[in-house]
Amino acid sequence: MITEAKCKKIIDLAIAHAGDRVTDMQVTVFEQEQATSRFANNEMTQHVDTCVTTVTITVNARGRTAFFATDSTSTKAIKRAVDKAIETAGVLPHDATTLRVLKPSNLTEDATPKFSRFDPRIAALGPEDRLKRVKSIVEVARRGRFSAAGIFATYLNSYAIGNSAGLFRFDQQTNVECSITMLSASSSGWQKGYGCNLDAVDPVALAEGAASRARKSRNPVYVRPGDYTVILEPSAVLDLICFLYDDFTGTEHWYETSSFCKKIGKNVLGKNITITDDANHELQTGFLFDDEGMNRKTVTIVEDGKLKTPVKSRRSVKYLGGSPTGHGAAPSSAEGEFPMNIVVAGGDSSLEEMIASTQRGILLTRVWYVRDVDPNTKLLTGMTRDGTFLIENGKVTRGIKNLRFNQSVIDMLKNVVEIGQPVLAAGEETFPAVVPPMKIENFRFSSRTKA
Amino acid sequence: MNKELALYALDVARSLGASYADARLIKTVSETVETRDLYVVYAADNESIGLGIRVLVRGGWGFATARHLTKLGVVAAVTKAVEAAKASSRLLNGRVKLAKEAAHQEIWQSPFSIDPFKISTNDKVSLLLECEKLMRKTRGVKQTSGILTFTREKKLFVSTDGSDITQTFLTSGCGIDAQAGVDEHFVRSWPNSFGGQYESAGWEMVQRWDLLGNAQRVAEESVMVSKARQCPEMVTDVILGASQLALQIHESTGHPTELDRVFGEEENYAGASFLTPDNLGKLKYGSKIVNLTANATVPNALGTFAYDDDGVPGQRVELVKNGLFVGYLTSRETAHELGLDRSGGMMRATGPGFTPLVRMTNVSLEPGDAGSLQDLIADTKRGILLDTNYSWSIDDRRHNFQFGTEIGWLIKNGKIVEPVRNPSYWGITTNFWNSCDAICGPSEHVYWGIPTCAKGQPCQAIGTGHGAAPARFKNTKVGVAKPAEDKPKGGAHSKPHSGHHHAKVARHNRHCAGGSK
Incomplete structure (x- = not known):
């Protein structure tokens, strides 16, 4: 794992x-050590x-900005990257709006995490440890006469930023990920x-679920x-x-391409929807x-359905x-800019209560291949996938074949009638975030499929 | 390229008990220039070099990358790979076996005429800015952007089977787009959406696609579509433009014919396939005029190579012949599992940091006899021409799909009569391909490149090619993605690739670490 001292040395070398x-x-x-044990058909x-270590050089040469990225940390490679970035910048047109880099004196808050996002137990896991966990998943599958497929993966991430004004930031974190599909x-x-902590992921509990x-x-x-x-x-x-994440950025508001453009202060979602971006949330992951x-501040983006503010960069605030x-x-x-640590406020309904209060409805475990058709x-x-159920008279009665939906997510968040407790959820379309389960009225399915 | 280091990796693997090992030493350089609204928003170079080692020990796979390109670094990586393989071997239904393949020795270079790395960055920026200036002359255009990207990858593959193959790939991509609209935004792109067209070629492809010569038309069409009415909901004959058809082939033919997917290895993420082996040689996948092939030997197509990452030569394989499903995309492992004598040579990895998977090469619809696009339109009494992809989605078995395009053109009595906005179409794969009743001829056939096909865990993005000429599909459901009736008039396409794209993707990956897709 790369050290803070090594990162500082690379950055100082480039700047000098x-x-x-x-x-x-x-x-x-940025360095990422990744170990993935992948399984299918109950075998590895x-x-x-x-x-992979990536060093990215960004130069501003009299209002001309260029990047150069290299995965080599040798002195020769770093110097070459700097030279090439300067050479490229030199032929670009001048941009009078180019920002200067952040000065250390601009940092007014301490970004020291209130809790560690580095778990040495994750860093110490080897192939035998991962095998043990995969075997425990496969045992659940075999007991139930299922075929299991999925991954158990660990990540060690190191990230350092330094600039010519003297700023230097460094952090390391671990992540663990386990995704399981059981098939009959x-x-x-x-x-x-x-999660960032080994205890955040229980492979057997996930397998049983x-x-x-x-x-x-x-x-x-x-x-x-229907x-x-x-x-x-x-x-x-x-x-x-x-x-909706792009629509929550200052630049999209500035360019007037956000769906919520010119709606700051107006009701845009249901009154029971509050969305913040909070890197310090205890369930969140990521660097601070x-x-x-710059330190990631907690931003209330939508409060009780009303759009408060997008997240903003130093550039977008100028406009x-x-x-x-x-x-x-x-x-x-x-x-x-981008909201990296979304937290959707929870409600007081449990999943069981939501089901019990539903006369006729559909319970979705997972959605798949979601695409924007009208921004x-x-x-x-x-599509729905891997666990779609019919709810009748307050009970889950049976599985149903998968359905295609065509649904506005804005309308969806205006039609939320019950909300549960938020968890760190992981999907396939984006990075994990803290979101609750929801019960929603009038969700539109347009077609069905064989599987 | 330090071949000795790669060969040393094989020696170490053998000494640690590997029954098979291969090493890929890959050096990549790339350049991207992106402009938006007359600013250079991204001018970046990238270079990388890495060594990936794959081993088979006791019938189980292990893979690792060398952190340092030294002998010590190689020993550490091979040791990790062997430890991983030994762990894998303790959870197997049967030992991995590979279809036989001869040892190959070759040096190969993808063909090109003009080296894009010898064109100055200034010339590249100037071209994009000129296109933007031209597009912005059209009244109603609100935003413009352009991108040029070039990659040179030199890959050495050596294996314990005795193969020693060096391939150099040159890839070029180019694209421009314009957005129009007042409160809504509508985009038109050229030559394709989401970053344009990608080919295994040099600067000559940028010249051939003539960005400057198409800029004004692109701008005018963006304004035209912003003023057009919503695509009506109807069942009609659909003509898919060649680039949209390329993505249709990719999603509904390419992915379901990947044999690792068929065998369940992608169940947890990318999904499985309805094309199970009991359908091979029996399923009427399409109409009799539908012939689909996977051909890695097409000059200048994005999915072209001389050898795959199993050390198997690139080949032409029939997938659908006269409408009948007849073949799969295979690797040495999956070919053996299916009982085939030899792999079709479709095993590829995204660089040295990933283990190879079964990937598409150039999965293409063979040209038909319907002449030109104009001939096909003239032959269509009532229908719609759908051009340039905007939205795409298909289920995890590859049955149920829905696509949207940038523009639609209504056809009546053999003539285009009106553009429409926000068009979409929906179907079930086999029903759709069986409704194909006309395919344009070779003069309309283009190999489109898709640079970011995602598959695997950790997710790998790789380039694939798809040859297609416009084709007609009878009685297709259109206009399924219309906006809700109580909403303002539906728009589309406010955010194609933007100047922020690279930064956001990079941050996304860095932040979420294991986040996929």
């Missing part, structure tokens, strides 16, 4: 080599152990866990497409609401500084006003 040839310069070092299919001849069930869904959805039946009351498990909520080195929120991209001429109304299409 550039000297007065640049107006400003930022260097980032891949077992990989990789490490006629059905499937899925569960996925993610996936097996339970596969068991209950055996011999699924067709239901007619408008239904749906209950979305947190992963399904996540993979739909993530299509943005790609300019929108207000203060940067610590969600910025690396300094360059026109890059934006203005945020109309999305996608």
Whole structure:
């Protein structure tokens, strides 16, 4: 694992080599060690152990910005990267709006985590440890006469930012991920866990959850497409609401391409919806500084359905006003920002209560291949997958065959009638976030499929 | 390229008990220039070099990358790979076996005419800015952007079977787009959406696609579609433009014919396939005029190579012949499992940091006899021409799909009569391909490149090619993705690739670490 001292040395070398040839310069070092044990058909299919270090040089040469990235940390490679970035910048047109890099004196808050996102137990896991966990998943599958497929993976991430104004930030974190699909001849069930701490992911509990869904959805039946009351498990909520993230950025408001453009202060979602971006939330993952080195602030984006503010970078505040929120991209001429730590406020309903209060509806474990078909109304299409159930008279009665939906996520968040407790949910369309299960009225399914 | 280091990796693997090992030493350089609204928003170079080692020990796979390109670094990586393989071997239904393949020795270079790395960055930026200036002359255009991207990858593959193959790939991509609309935004792109067209070629492909010569038309069409009415909901004959058809082939033919997917190895993420082996040689996948092939030997197509990452030569394999499902995309492992004598040579990894998977090469619809696109339109009494992908989605068995395009053109009595906005179409794969009643001829056939096909865990993005000429599909459901009736008039396409794209993807990956897709 790369050390803070090594990152500092690389950054200092690059900045010294550039000297007065640049107006400003930022260097980032990102290293990821990744180990993935992949299984299918109750056997191991891949077992990989990789490490990639990426050094990215960003130079501002008199209002001309260029990047150079290399995966070599040798002195020769770093110097070459700096030279090449300066050479490229030299032929670019001047951009009068180019920002200077962040000065250390601009950092007014301590970004020291209130809790560690580095678990040495994750860092110490080897192939035998991963095998043990995969075997425990396969044992659950065999007991239930299922076929299991999935991954158990670990990540060690190191991230450093330094710039020519003297700023230096460094952090390391671990992640663990476990995704499991259980298959029977006629059905499937899925569960996925993610976290910074080894205890955050219990492979056997996930396996049993996936097996339970596969068991209950055996011999699924067709239901007619149409408008239904749906209950979305947190992963399904996540993979739909993530299509609003771009609309929550200052740059999209500045460019007037956000679906919520000119609606700050107005009701845009249901009154029971509050969305924040909170890197310090105890369930969240990720680094506490943005790609300019600024501390990530907690931002209330939507409060009781009303749009409060997008997240903003140092650049977008020049056009929108207000203060940067610590969600910025690396300094360059026109890059934006992104909410990386979404937290959707929970309610007081349990999943069981939501089911019990539903006369007729559909319970979704997972959505799949979701795509934006109309960004203005945020109309999305996608499929259900791996555990779709019919609810009748307050009970889950049977599995149903998968359905395609065409549903505006904005409308969806206006039709939420019950909300559960938020968890760190992991899906497939975006990075994990803290979201609750939801019960939603009038969710539109447009067609069905054979599987 | 330090071949000795790669060969040393094989020696170490043998000494640690590997029955098979291969090493891929890959050096990549790339350049991307992206402009938006007359600013250079991204000018970046990238270079990388890495060594990936794959071993088979006691019938189980292990894979690792060398952290340092030294002998010590190689020993550490091979040791990790062998430990992983030994762990894998303790959870197997049967030992992995590979279809036989001869040892190959070859040096190969993908063909190109003009080296894009010898074109100055200034010239590249100037071209994009000129296109933007031209597009912005059209009244009603609100935003414009352009992108050029070039990659040179030199890959050495050596294996304990005795193969020693060096391939150099040159890839180029180019694209422009314009957005129009007042409160809504509608995009038109050229030559394709989401970053444009990608080919295994040099600067000559940028010249051939003539960005500057198409800029004004693209701008005018963006304004035209912003003023067009919503695509009506109807069942009609659909003509898919070649680039949209390329993505249709990718999703509904390419992915379901991947044999590792068929065998369940992608169940947890990318899904499985309805094309199970009991359908091979029996299923009427499409109409009799439908012939689909996977051909890795097409000059200048994005999915072209001389050898795959199993050390198997690129080949032409029939997938659907006269409408009948007849073949799969295979690797040495999956070919053996199916009982085939030899792999079709479709095993590829995204660089040295990933283990190879069964991937598409150039999965293509063979040209038909319907002449030109104009001939096909003239032959269509009532229908719609759908052009340039915007939205795509298909279920995890590859049955139920829905696509949206940037523009639709209504056809009546053999003539285009009106553009429509936000068009979409829906279908079930086999029903759709069986409704194909006309395919344009070779003059309309283009190999489109899709640079970011995602598959695997950890997720790998790789380039694939798809040859297609416009084709007609009878009685297809259109206009399924219309906006809700109580909403303002539906728009589409406010955010194609933006200047922020690279930064956001990079941050996304860094932040979520294991986040896939």
